[in-house]
Amino acid sequence: MTTELVTPGDVIGKATEFKAGKGAYVNDTTIYASLTGTRRIVSPLPESLDQRAVVEVTGHKAHGPIPEPGSVVIARVTKVMARMAAVDILCVGSKAVRENFAGVIRQQDVRATEIDKVDMHQSFRAGDIVRAMVLSLGDARAYYLSTAKNELGVVSAESAAGETMVPISWTEMQCPLSGQTEQRKVAKVGN
Amino acid sequence: MAAKVSVSPTSLIDQIVVPGDVVLDLSNMTNQTIKLGSGLHQDNDVISAMRAGKLSFCKPNKYWVESSHKRYIPRPEDHVLGIVVDSKTDNFWVDIKGPQLALLPVLAFEGGTQRNIPKFEVGTLLYLRVVKTNTGMNPELSCTDASGKAALFGPLRDGFMLETSTGLSRMLLSSPTCPVIEALGKKLSFEIAVGLNGRVWVNSAAPRTVIIVANAMMNSESLSVTQQRIMVEKLLAKISD
Numbered sequence: 001m002t003t004e005l006v007t008p009g010d011v012i013g014k015a016t017e018f019k020a021g022k023g024a025y026v027n028d029t030t031i032y033a034s035l036t037g038t039r040r041i042v043s044p045l046p047e048s049l050d051q052r053a054v055v056e057v058t059g060h061k062a063h064g065p066i067p068e069p070g071s072v073v074i075a076r077v078t079k080v081m082a083r084m085a086a087v088d089i090l091c092v093g094s095k096a097v098r099e100n101f102a103g104v105i106r107q108q109d110v111r112a113t114e115i116d117k118v119d120m121h122q123s124f125r126a127g128d129i130v131r132a133m134v135l136s137l138g139d140a141r142a143y144y145l146s147t148a149k150n151e152l153g154v155v156s157a158e159s160a161a162g163e164t165m166v167p168i169s170w171t172e173m174q175c176p177l178s179g180q181t182e183q184r185k186v187a188k189v190g191n
Numbered sequence: 192m193a194a195k196v197s198v199s200p201t202s203l204i205d206q207i208v209v210p211g212d213v214v215l216d217l218s219n220m221t222n223q224t225i226k227l228g229s230g231l232h233q234d235n236d237v238i239s240a241m242r243a244g245k246l247s248f249c250k251p252n253k254y255w256v257e258s259s260h261k262r263y264i265p266r267p268e269d270h271v272l273g274i275v276v277d278s279k280t281d282n283f284w285v286d287i288k289g290p291q292l293a294l295l296p297v298l299a300f301e302g303g304t305q306r307n308i309p310k311f312e313v314g315t316l317l318y319l320r321v322v323k324t325n326t327g328m329n330p331e332l333s334c335t336d337a338s339g340k341a342a343l344f345g346p347l348r349d350g351f352m353l354e355t356s357t358g359l360s361r362m363l364l365s366s367p368t369c370p371v372i373e374a375l376g377k378k379l380s381f382e383i384a385v386g387l388n389g390r391v392w393v394n395s396a397a398p399r400t401v402i403i404v405a406n407a408m409m410n411s412e413s414l415s416v417t418q419q420r421i422m423v424e425k426l427l428a429k430i431s432d
Contacts, residue, residue, distance in 0.1 A: 079327070080325075080327055080328055081328060081329075082294070082328070082331070120328075121323075121325040121328060125326070125327065126327045
């Protein structure tokens, strides 16, 4: 397996001999690199029709995890608006992300039932930590997230008095200091 | 300078308090339910003032601090005068002299549908009701009352708007009718709209009347009932000759 450092634009093979894998692209009959990294050749599977080897470029730095559609993420709510809540994605699965990813939970994605009667202020507040699922890559500004499942929703929240609240039902959390209950879309934790 | 501590609940009522003054100590008052109004904050057993003003009490158990400010903190069901600063597809952005701009949904009008959305230019003055004020979110307004009727809400045309303090707005809205307005109303014909956010709108057929009413209202802030009547008499005497 040949390994050499390549930069974007470097020629790394011919389309007749290889297939372009990750970090590579074909122009006319030549394969070029699109990332900086090491050039690797991966042999083809024995049963595949196209018996060309795959040439790919793997980055020289390890990337942090990236949210993918279907993955469960932990995020912090930054702003709650009438029809959606803006969040900052903190972890994908159990790994912390290395760069800023913005997410949005729209009114219709907060829960599964009665989605047009959702009150965003009774579901999330700024500062809450939520577990959500990535629906799609969304638009240029943010991923689209959903909390429409029992195990998704607010995992940790602070009351107006400043104490971490205890969940008492799927819609309410209680402050241990003042006894006041606040409404949230609470995630079912445990089991 | 140490904060004033009240020994018993009655000692600070109707007195001027400043932020930090402890007005009530609940450990001395067991088995009582107290209702705290605006300007008071509870920290376990200690109730302290958060605003400078007069501590007021209403039987049987309501306490609050009455104060007057230039800035307005929106509360639900307040009637305010707002100025349109922008219009988007779903909402108008309205300035109500609060910490944030408020949103007026384009459908929040009597019989409001997608087909008859009003077109308000930037700068239009509106008489509005505050619907929701959630922390962290922009306040929401409406041009209907709770049952959906128009009830005098909406744009205010012609006339003149003046900025006042929140205390003066509340005084002008007090019942029985504020002495200034009563005295002016006996001799002049005009209409006013008072917003709790420190804005008042005056309109009349004659510009002279508008000016007199506006000046009289601005001057009446710290006057007693009799002083207000005398002030209005003097003003009206000047114009009748």
